[in-house]
Amino acid sequence: xxxxxxxxxxxxxxxxxxxxxxxxxxxxxxxxxxxxxxxxxxxxxxxxxxxxxxxxxxxxxxxxxxxxxxxxxxxxxxxxxxxxxxxxxxxxxxxxxxxxxxxxxxxxxxxxxxxxxxxxxxxxxxxxxxxxxxxxxxxxxxxxxxxxxxxxxxxxxxxxxxxxxxxxxxxxxxxxxxxxxxxxxxxxxxxxxxxxxxxxxxxxxxxxxxxxxxxxxxxxxxxxxxxxxxxxxxxxxxxxxxxxxxxxxxxxxxxxxxxxxxxxxxxxxxxxxxxxxxxxxxxxxxxxxxxxxxxxxxxxxxxxxxxxxxxxxxxxxxxxxxxxxxxxxxxxxxxxxxxxxxxxxxxxxxxxxxxxxxxxxxxxxxxxxxxxxxxxxxxxxxxxxxxxxxxxxxxxxxxxxxxxxxxxxxxxxxx
Amino acid sequence: xxxxxxxxxxxxxxxxxxxxxxxxxxxxxxxxxxxxxxxxxxxxxxxxxxxxxxxxxxxxxxxxxxxxxxxxxxxxxxxxxxxxxxxxxxxxxxxxxxxxxxxxxxxxxxxxxxxxxxxxxxxxxxxxxxxxxxxxxxxxxxxxxxxxxxxxxxxxxxxxxxxxxxxxxxxxxxxxxxxxxxxxxxxxxxxxxxxxxxxxxxxxxxxxxxxxxxxxxxxxxxxxxxxxxxxxxxxxxxxxxxxxxxxxxxxxxxxxxxxxxxxxxxxxxxxxxxxxxxxxxxxxxxxxxxxxxxxxxxxxxxxxxxxxxxxxxxxxxxxxxxxxxxxxxxxxxxxxxxxxxxxxxxxxxxxxxxxxxxxxxxxxxxxxxxxxxxxxxxxxxxxxxxxxxxxxxxxxxxxxxxxxxxxxxxxxxxx
Numbered sequence: 001x002x003x004x005x006x007x008x009x010x011x012x013x014x015x016x017x018x019x020x021x022x023x024x025x026x027x028x029x030x031x032x033x034x035x036x037x038x039x040x041x042x043x044x045x046x047x048x049x050x051x052x053x054x055x056x057x058x059x060x061x062x063x064x065x066x067x068x069x070x071x072x073x074x075x076x077x078x079x080x081x082x083x084x085x086x087x088x089x090x091x092x093x094x095x096x097x098x099x100x101x102x103x104x105x106x107x108x109x110x111x112x113x114x115x116x117x118x119x120x121x122x123x124x125x126x127x128x129x130x131x132x133x134x135x136x137x138x139x140x141x142x143x144x145x146x147x148x149x150x151x152x153x154x155x156x157x158x159x160x161x162x163x164x165x166x167x168x169x170x171x172x173x174x175x176x177x178x179x180x181x182x183x184x185x186x187x188x189x190x191x192x193x194x195x196x197x198x199x200x201x202x203x204x205x206x207x208x209x210x211x212x213x214x215x216x217x218x219x220x221x222x223x224x225x226x227x228x229x230x231x232x233x234x235x236x237x238x239x240x241x242x243x244x245x246x247x248x249x250x251x252x253x254x255x256x257x258x259x260x261x262x263x264x265x266x267x268x269x270x271x272x273x274x275x276x277x278x279x280x281x282x283x284x285x286x287x288x289x290x291x292x293x294x295x296x297x298x299x300x301x302x303x304x305x306x307x308x309x310x311x312x313x314x315x316x317x318x319x320x321x322x323x324x325x326x327x328x329x330x331x332x333x334x335x336x337x338x339x340x341x342x343x344x345x346x347x348x349x350x351x352x353x354x355x356x357x358x359x360x361x362x363x364x365x366x367x368x369x370x371x372x373x374x375x376x377x378x379x380x381x382x383x384x385x386x387x388x389x390x391x392x393x394x395x396x397x398x399x400x401x402x403x404x405x406x407x408x409x410x411x412x413x414x415x
Numbered sequence: 416x417x418x419x420x421x422x423x424x425x426x427x428x429x430x431x432x433x434x435x436x437x438x439x440x441x442x443x444x445x446x447x448x449x450x451x452x453x454x455x456x457x458x459x460x461x462x463x464x465x466x467x468x469x470x471x472x473x474x475x476x477x478x479x480x481x482x483x484x485x486x487x488x489x490x491x492x493x494x495x496x497x498x499x500x501x502x503x504x505x506x507x508x509x510x511x512x513x514x515x516x517x518x519x520x521x522x523x524x525x526x527x528x529x530x531x532x533x534x535x536x537x538x539x540x541x542x543x544x545x546x547x548x549x550x551x552x553x554x555x556x557x558x559x560x561x562x563x564x565x566x567x568x569x570x571x572x573x574x575x576x577x578x579x580x581x582x583x584x585x586x587x588x589x590x591x592x593x594x595x596x597x598x599x600x601x602x603x604x605x606x607x608x609x610x611x612x613x614x615x616x617x618x619x620x621x622x623x624x625x626x627x628x629x630x631x632x633x634x635x636x637x638x639x640x641x642x643x644x645x646x647x648x649x650x651x652x653x654x655x656x657x658x659x660x661x662x663x664x665x666x667x668x669x670x671x672x673x674x675x676x677x678x679x680x681x682x683x684x685x686x687x688x689x690x691x692x693x694x695x696x697x698x699x700x701x702x703x704x705x706x707x708x709x710x711x712x713x714x715x716x717x718x719x720x721x722x723x724x725x726x727x728x729x730x731x732x733x734x735x736x737x738x739x740x741x742x743x744x745x746x747x748x749x750x751x752x753x754x755x756x757x758x759x760x761x762x763x764x765x766x767x768x769x770x771x772x773x774x775x776x777x778x779x780x781x782x783x784x785x786x787x788x789x790x791x792x793x794x795x796x797x798x799x800x801x802x803x804x805x806x807x808x809x810x811x812x813x814x815x816x817x818x819x820x821x822x823x824x825x826x827x828x829x830x
Contacts, residue, residue: 362820370829376517
């Protein structure tokens with residue numbers, strides 16, 4: 001067992017009760033103060049980030065990744081704004097969720113409580129460091145962060161500034177803890193720290209998430225993989241359908257709520273596909289489709305694997321179906337349980353699609369791109385859950401709390 | 416990969432959408448019919464159970480375990496009653512949990528949905544077979560059961576009768592599936608069937624639960640381990656405290672909500688311990704305590720391990736503290752996060768204990784024995800969760816459902 005890791009876990013465990021006891025005002029004050037200090041010390045962040053950028057460039061990191069890694073005044077302002085927004089949100093802790101007098105004479109209350117210690121394992125975007133801290137802290141939990149090694153200098157500086165800000169207010173600085181080791185074995189050990197960590201959230205690509213699910217002994221919330229479908233039913237408004245698909249596929253291609261796969265009703269496929277193909281061509285989207293569609297437009301033949309792939313790229317798989325049953329079956333076969341949409345004027349088909357498709361968010365006549373904590377009115381988001389346990393879809397503050405039962409009696413015994 | 420296991424998982428996956436679509440009336444009809452058939456065919460159950468009992472006796476199983484395994488007319492009536500009680504409960508599926516119009520113009524509903532496929536791994540009590548089926552079925556999920564090998568004949572017969580009852584009503588019999596293999600490797604493989612199973616609940620001793628947590632790739636809800644404390648504060652009514660402890664420790668010793676450890680305020684320990692020891696002696700409870708208590712009454716010295724042990728036996732560990740802080744610290748050090756209780760007349764200490772003790776159920780002036788789905792008014796219980804993710808404390812029907820977001824728009828795109 002790595003000694004530093006164990007020490008970190010013990011410190012989190014020790015500090016969690018102090019974090020739980022902080023009032024909303026104290027937490028908000030701390031978030032606002034940390035936001036201010038991040039801005040004031042942005043030159044230090046930029047200089048630490050510069051080291052990461054130089055190392056990344058030397059390693060031959062591609063421009064997309066370097067861009068995700070890069071921090072400038074504007075991005076730091078964005079990070080600070082994020083902290084202030086979290087300060088403005090309602091405190092999710094200490095709410096009475098239920099209250100009842102039991103038949104046995106006892107008085108029972110179910111109240112929301114912090115998780116305790118939350119672990120976050122994430123990849124190279126250093127803004128996650130402050131984001132994840134702010135949400136966990138507001139939800140009353142200590143957080144242990146394991147960021148990507150490529151962003152270590154940036155993460156270390158951001159963490160250190162937040163720690164200093166907490167110290168300024170006499171709040172335990174161990175509310176935020178960073179695993180600085182870049183040894184994969186240490187990350188693996190972290191995932192076994194069940195005794196110290198109550199919840200582990202991986203944020204990143206499919207590989208990272210699979211590795212966490214396979215290795216963690218701590219309860220995990222899976223996030224992020226989105227093989228999102230849009231089904232264009234026979235009764236859809238075809239021109240509007242083109243607009244929705246253009247938005248879902250191309251507005252931002254690298255995000256989990258982007259569309260990856262199209263399903264078209266055979267009754268309109270002849271009319272629809274040329275319209276769509278023309279629009280997608282302007283955005284350089286490659287279509288990989290079944291034979292029926294390949295007979296209508298010029299495109300590549302899709303393989304089984306295409307239907308199972310979250311491209312995160314300018315590629316769209318496409319499939320023809322003869323009815324709503326086939327559409328639902330296809331979606332449920334390939335869905336990653338993230339976001340799925342039907343475009344239709346048929347009420348019955350809309351209801352059936354929503355009821356029978358097994359995903360966190362099921363849309364009627366919308367782009368899949370709306371699956372997002374801010375869009376859903378949660379105020380912020382720590383990730384989008386694709387599992388059914390605990391939280392599903394966008395996770396805000398409430399979704400990273402737990403509850404407990406408080407029971408009051410009068411020296412009652414069970415008979 | 417075991418072929419039969421894979422086939423079972425695929426059948427569950429296939430049938431889950433049909434189970435989801437059943438109306439409450441159909442589900443209730445099926446539960447009541449299954450209850451009737453279990454009674455009508457009780458001779459077949461008793462005869463299958465007899466084979467398990469004979470095999471168990473030959474293996475030298477102790478009388479306690481044989482008793483847990485044994486089924487007679489009365490117990491089968493109890494099982495059937497359980498099914499009817501579940502039929503009478505409110506359907507947890509299809510409820511609109513939240514509803515809001517978003518700023519972006521979309522209409523959002525959050526609705527309760529079934530888990531899909533639930534796996535249950537349990538030890539030798541064959542009544543769990545029907546219990547677990549009834550709760551999962553009412554909650555709209557298919558269930559895959561892996562019972563203890565010692566109860567295989569009983570479990571097979573109960574499953575077969577329920578399947579026949581479902582067939583009578585043209586409901587897919589694969590709503591209940593039993594893993595019949597007694598090979599541990601098959602159980603281990605079952606825990607990796609993430610693609611087919613949405614939730615895994617282990618029910619049994621600490622060893623079983625640890626093994627599931629360590630090996631499962633499927634999200635798990637841990638149940639059952641209870642190292643439950645009662646803290647007798649300085650201001651407690653000492654005579655009533657004796658009654659509560661007697662109840663918590665001895666009413667049923669083998670259950671997870673039984674008391675295992677006592678904490679006593681030093682201000683009353685001299686007066687209280689002789690009273691308590693006298694009462695516990697009548698029930699043959701052995702006390703293992705710290706030096707202070709050993710100086711007052713005749714008892715064995717407790718080790719560190721004693722404080723960490725869930726005895727499930729006529730043994731009680733005991734510890735003296737000087738104040739509420741020490742009491743809370745001791746509880747939080749050794750708690751298994753199940754049920755903890757304070758006996759006090761001091762309002763402030765009561766509130767602090769409830770707020771600061773990290774357990775699913777925190778009592779003031781009650782026996783810990785009340786932690787139970789029926790007592791809490793949940794109508795039934797599939798287990799008591801000791802983790803913070805998804806469900807905490809007694810889990811009824813609601814706790815084995817998930818939710819999804821349904822979003823309606825008018826060909827909306829994200830800007």
